[in-house]
Amino acid sequence: MSTRPKVREANPDLIVNADYLPSNSALFLNQFLEAPTNSLVFLQYAPSVPEFVTLTGENSNGVLYDLINAPLDSEGWPRGQELMQAYRDRYGLESGVYGVGLYEMANMYFEALEQVGDPTDHEAIGRAIGTIERPTVAGNLSFDPETHVAVQSNDHIPVSFWQLQDGGKRILIEPAAYANGSFVMPPWMSK
Structure with missing residues (x-):
């Protein structure tokens, strides 16, 4: 009996791949897009690394990811x-x-x-x-004096959400105060 997940049979609304290595995530995405499901694809960290877009090219369009402590390259910051x-x-x-x-x-x-x-x-x-x-x-x-950890919130260091669009451009889609674009439907998904 196979222990591999049967993504295509399940046809999930969202697929999350937590492998942070760009080469592994690129391989996953390229294989997924050979016969995609009608699913959003959320990858961990790897899409933030330039190598990921080099390995996936146009296939990267539509991929979602998040970052903590990411550079906020937007007019909002x-x-x-x-x-x-x-x-x-x-x-x-x-x-x-x-x-x-x-x-x-x-x-x-x-x-x-x-x-x-x-x-x-x-x-x-x-x-x-x-x-x-x-x-x-x-x-x-700023740091929490109890935990010594940087304060995380939209007014401090936010968790930022990104989508690759237009040939692998990294578009900051959330938090809204810092966004430099908005979510677009991935090209492999039907409306």
Whole structure:
């Protein structure tokens, strides 16, 4: 007896693939589109990596995904647009999640180090980082003093939802305050 899921027989409204590796997710999508069901396809992280669109091309149109701490490259968040454009201007390519994110993290460390003054006082540096409140490429950063985790909400660091459209362009569709486009029906789905 086969243990493989029978997606085509079930004809689900939504398919979620949580494999975050771009090559694996691309293989899944390309195989799915050989005989697609009338289903939305939501993939984990992989579509945010440029390699995914290279491997899927036009097949990527319509795929949905989400990101936590993603660069908000939209008119609704000028800090995101500024840093993403500066990265494109300097390096001639898209940053993806990590380029501008790591830039922000390094600057937070240097800000904390400047407050503390001693690069070997790791606890003090950690406490100083925990007091930082400022706009970042991913939203307004502040830390919950109880958990030491960045505050997640649409007014702080939102979970962002994206759809690949028009040849693999990453369109931010939610939260509405930061959206630079809207959901479109995937080309493999009937209306």
